[in-house]
Amino acid sequence: MEDFRESIKETLEFFLEEEKRLISLLASLPRGTIRKKKINGHVYYYLKYRKGEEIVEEYLGSTIPEDLVKKLRMRKEVEKELAEIRKNIVYLKGKIYKNVSLIKPLEEFLKILTKENLWDEGIEIIGAWCFYIYERFLPIRSYPVKTQDIDILIPYPYKGKMFDIANHLKHLGFREHINPDYSTYFTGYGLKIEFIAPEKGRGHDKSPYIKQLGVSPQMLRYMNILFEESMVISIARGVKVRIPSPSAFVVHKLLVASRRKTIGKKEKDLKQAIFTAEYVLKKQEERDKFIGLLRKVPKIWLKTIRKNLVEAKSIIPQETEIADALVEIMDSLPHKT
Numbered sequence: 001m002e003d004f005r006e007s008i009k010e011t012l013e014f015f016l017e018e019e020k021r022l023i024s025l026l027a028s029l030p031r032g033t034i035r036k037k038k039i040n041g042h043v044y045y046y047l048k049y050r051k052g053e054e055i056v057e058e059y060l061g062s063t064i065p066e067d068l069v070k071k072l073r074m075r076k077e078v079e080k081e082l083a084e085i086r087k088n089i090v091y092l093k094g095k096i097y098k099n100v101s102l103i104k105p106l107e108e109f110l111k112i113l114t115k116e117n118l119w120d121e122g123i124e125i126i127g128a129w130c131f132y133i134y135e136r137f138l139p140i141r142s143y144p145v146k147t148q149d150i151d152i153l154i155p156y157p158y159k160g161k162m163f164d165i166a167n168h169l170k171h172l173g174f175r176e177h178i179n180p181d182y183s184t185y186f187t188g189y190g191l192k193i194e195f196i197a198p199e200k201g202r203g204h205d206k207s208p209y210i211k212q213l214g215v216s217p218q219m220l221r222y223m224n225i226l227f228e229e230s231m232v233i234s235i236a237r238g239v240k241v242r243i244p245s246p247s248a249f250v251v252h253k254l255l256v257a258s259r260r261k262t263i264g265k266k267e268k269d270l271k272q273a274i275f276t277a278e279y280v281l282k283k284q285e286e287r288d289k290f291i292g293l294l295r296k297v298p299k300i301w302l303k304t305i306r307k308n309l310v311e312a313k314s315i316i317p318q319e320t321e322i323a324d325a326l327v328e329i330m331d332s333l334p335h336k337t
Contacts, residue, residue, distance in 0.1 A: 121160030
């Protein structure tokens with residue numbers, strides 16, 4: 001059985017390398033559609049494509065360059081091959097990863113939350129661990145991230161079931177810590193468990209204490225969007241979690257990327273957003289949710305999302321087509337006044 005798993009891993013590594021090669025090749029090929037225009041009785045050809053937020057029509061002349069036609073045809077073939085490669089990657093990942101890997105104390109903690117039905121109270125796992133779960137249960141491309149930090153989002157004000165989370169974490173061997181804003185987090189076994197709640201209005205100078213749960217969450221912007229669409233998924237025997245739907249995850253990542261202070265963290269947010277968006281664009285249900293979320297958010301948020309999509313194309317140019325597809329969806333929405 002172990003030899004079989006090693007064989008699958010070797011095949012997966014091959015496809016991952018092929019994926020990198022094809023992405024690199026796509027970046028070197030032209031994209032767009034050849035358009036014909038008739039001006040004063042003469043026929044002229046243009047290459048039409050999107051650049052940033054603009055639609056560009058690049059003049060080609062009175063004839064179509066054969067080399068360009070070949071390269072555009074090659075691009076379509078490479079895109080088709082890349083799609084097949086990614087299907088194989090998803091299939092092979094499913095053969096290797098049957099459950100999310102959990103250390104015993106974390107598994108016990110999540111089992112307690114499952115048993116107490118706290119996921120029904122709106123509590124969610126977000127951030128890197130949410131993406132980690134997507135990778136293993138949805139056809140979403142891998143992006144290596146550190147998964148030691150586990151972010152748990154709590155509705156605020158919290159009106160759900162009373163359950164002393166802090167006491168149970170301490171019982172499992174985790175140590176409690178207090179941040180300067182009085183928010184609490186727990187560490188142990190190489191993990192860091194943090195609690196977050198949506199900040200509204202002018203914000204809080206001091207983290208509020210949620211008596212029902214025994215924790216003080218860090219208050220952050222843009223968190224409410226993650227409550228709009230969510231899903232409950234079984235990740236191991238006796239362990240369920242609530243996570244944001246991929247559509248909500250994409251909107252949130254495209255908002256918070258603008259608040260990152262380092263290019264590394266911004267790149268991580270944008271890559272996770274783009275990789276998840278690839279799935280959202282293909283699955284009609286998630287695509288519809290994504291459009292619904294965009295219709296709900298304030299106009300200023302849409303400007304932030306658009307700005308980050310433009311920046312994503314410069315940071316990860318090989319993913320320009322996905323970013324452009326998201327911009328096209330935004331362009332199709334009724335303009336907010």
